[in-house]
Amino acid sequence: MSVAELVGTFRNGVHPHENKEQTENFPIARMAFGKIFTLPLSQHLGAPSKSIVEVGQTVFRGQLLAEAGGYVSANLHSPVDGKVITIGPRRHPRGDLATCIELEADPFSTQTINASPQNDPMNMSTDDFVASIQDSGLVGLGGAAFPTHVKYKLPEGKTCEHLAINGCECEPYLTCDHRTMVERPEAVVRGITIAAKILGAKKTSVGIEKNKPDAIAAMQEATKNLDDIEVYPLKVKYPQGAEKMLIKAIYGIEVPAGKLPLDVGVVVNNVATMTQFADWFDEGLPLIERVVTVAGTAIARPANLIIPVGTSVREVLDFCGLDMNTQQVIMGGPMMGMPLSSLDVPVLKGTSGLLAFTEAPKGHQNTLACISCGQCLEACGYFLNPARLAKLAQARRWDELDDFYVNDCMECGACSWVCPSSIPIVQLIRTGKGALRELKANQQA
Ligand code: SF4
Numbered sequence: 001m002s003v004a005e006l007v008g009t010f011r012n013g014v015h016p017h018e019n020k021e022q023t024e025n026f027p028i029a030r031m032a033f034g035k036i037f038t039l040p041l042s043q044h045l046g047a048p049s050k051s052i053v054e055v056g057q058t059v060f061r062g063q064l065l066a067e068a069g070g071y072v073s074a075n076l077h078s079p080v081d082g083k084v085i086t087i088g089p090r091r092h093p094r095g096d097l098a099t100c101i102e103l104e105a106d107p108f109s110t111q112t113i114n115a116s117p118q119n120d121p122m123n124m125s126t127d128d129f130v131a132s133i134q135d136s137g138l139v140g141l142g143g144a145a146f147p148t149h150v151k152y153k154l155p156e157g158k159t160c161e162h163l164a165i166n167g168c169e170c171e172p173y174l175t176c177d178h179r180t181m182v183e184r185p186e187a188v189v190r191g192i193t194i195a196a197k198i199l200g201a202k203k204t205s206v207g208i209e210k211n212k213p214d215a216i217a218a219m220q221e222a223t224k225n226l227d228d229i230e231v232y233p234l235k236v237k238y239p240q241g242a243e244k245m246l247i248k249a250i251y252g253i254e255v256p257a258g259k260l261p262l263d264v265g266v267v268v269n270n271v272a273t274m275t276q277f278a279d280w281f282d283e284g285l286p287l288i289e290r291v292v293t294v295a296g297t298a299i300a301r302p303a304n305l306i307i308p309v310g311t312s313v314r315e316v317l318d319f320c321g322l323d324m325n326t327q328q329v330i331m332g333g334p335m336m337g338m339p340l341s342s343l344d345v346p347v348l349k350g351t352s353g354l355l356a357f358t359e360a361p362k363g364h365q366n367t368l369a370c371i372s373c374g375q376c377l378e379a380c381g382y383f384l385n386p387a388r389l390a391k392l393a394q395a396r397r398w399d400e401l402d403d404f405y406v407n408d409c410m411e412c413g414a415c416s417w418v419c420p421s422s423i424p425i426v427q428l429i430r431t432g433k434g435a436l437r438e439l440k441a442n443q444q445a
């Protein structure tokens with residue numbers, strides 16, 4: 001039996017109901033262009049980008065609107081032909097006000113993009129490649145929105161042996177990566193070929209959970225003549241898409257606490273990021289639109305839609321038929337996504353899903369006392385003690401959180417999901433991490 005025939009996974013984790021049947025068999029469709037587009041300058045990890053346009057200026061689809069505000073930052077391009085109508089504070093999906101460039105689409109434009117291929121990435125130096133990817137505005141499309149180019153500049157002394165491609169899509173409801181692998185396997189492979197060449201990776205492994213047999217088949221077919229790319233069917237488990245969990249599942253390697261994937265010779269990227277490499281280098285398309293899963297019990301017409309970045313969430317949900325009795329809307333997946341307090345916020349580069357539900361979300365029930373059942377410990381793939389971390393955070397004993405490796409928590413929410421007492425463990429840990437950061441900054445100052 002070859003390694004690829006084994007079904008790998010990591011230790012611990014949870015298995016929430018997958019709920020993928022609403023959209024997993026629907027081909028990706030394109031949503032009609034809206035009228036107003038709102039583009040926050042901060043929609044990635046790192047420094048916000050800096051606007052280079054003025055109010056009243058006419059812009060075209062794909063034009064650079066804002067430059068990266070530092071090395072860990074990303075460019076921002078116009079998703080439409082149109083006009084800049086404001087640059088100022090607008091509601092951000094995370095709830096606060098943030099500086100945004102607001103565009104009015106040209107109603108007479110066909111919104112076709114005038115782009116041409118970039119230089120051949122297979123003959124580029126690493127520095128040129130990194131600069132080109134930063135130009136494209138590409139950020140991780142799996143949700144965290146970390147500027148992609150940063151991963152491709154390996155620090156001195158580090159090498160990449162393996163490129164691991166995340167095709168797990170382990171969050172319930174989301175199927176945008178699944179459909180991308182089924183419909184565009186050649187683009188995923190093209191992106192992998194480019195990425196592996198730049199990184200000098202000897203082998204690429206594509207990890208796909210086995211609840212996506214058609215995606216596994218499509219990727220196996222697309223890679224059948226490529227010895228350096230292998231498709232790994234993985235057991236269905238959450239949070240297998242987390243970098244350290246994926247590395248454990250595919251290679252059996254534990255990334256030590258406080259270390260990064262590159263410390264064990266691995267770089268991890270999402271499948272959608274690979275298609276974006278192909279789109280940028282072969283067609284010159286910057287990151288101005290993405291595939292978003294729209295689903296949930298409050299959605300009449302669930303879909304996977306190509307949506308221009310900056311489109312209003314309200315417009316998307318109306319397009320898919322939002323129930324009058326909607327109780328909650330989440331941007332992203334139900335485990336790690338962001339509950340929205342307003343629908344008048346834009347789709348971001350990192351928006352993988354828009355989910356709407358008619359029932360009250362789990363976690364809004366009454367919180368009971370911890371019964372020391374240990375289920376949260378068994379759920380945590382990082383072998384943390386979530387109950388202890390939550391108790392310390394609740395008691396505001398911030399300095400003790402470090403002793404229990406709080407910064408290794410990737411806020412996956414598996415502990416909260418299993419807790420029979422409905423304790424908002426991950427929210428408490430998140431608060432604790434923030435307070436500890438502040439405490440340390442004050443101590444340093
Ligand atoms: S949220 Fe943090 S503590 Fe809870 S299971 Fe995930 S990694 Fe572990």
Ligand code: SF4
Nearest residue numbers: 370371373374376419
């Ligand atoms: S799962 Fe909840 S009740 Fe059980 S030990 Fe963890 S925090 Fe306590």
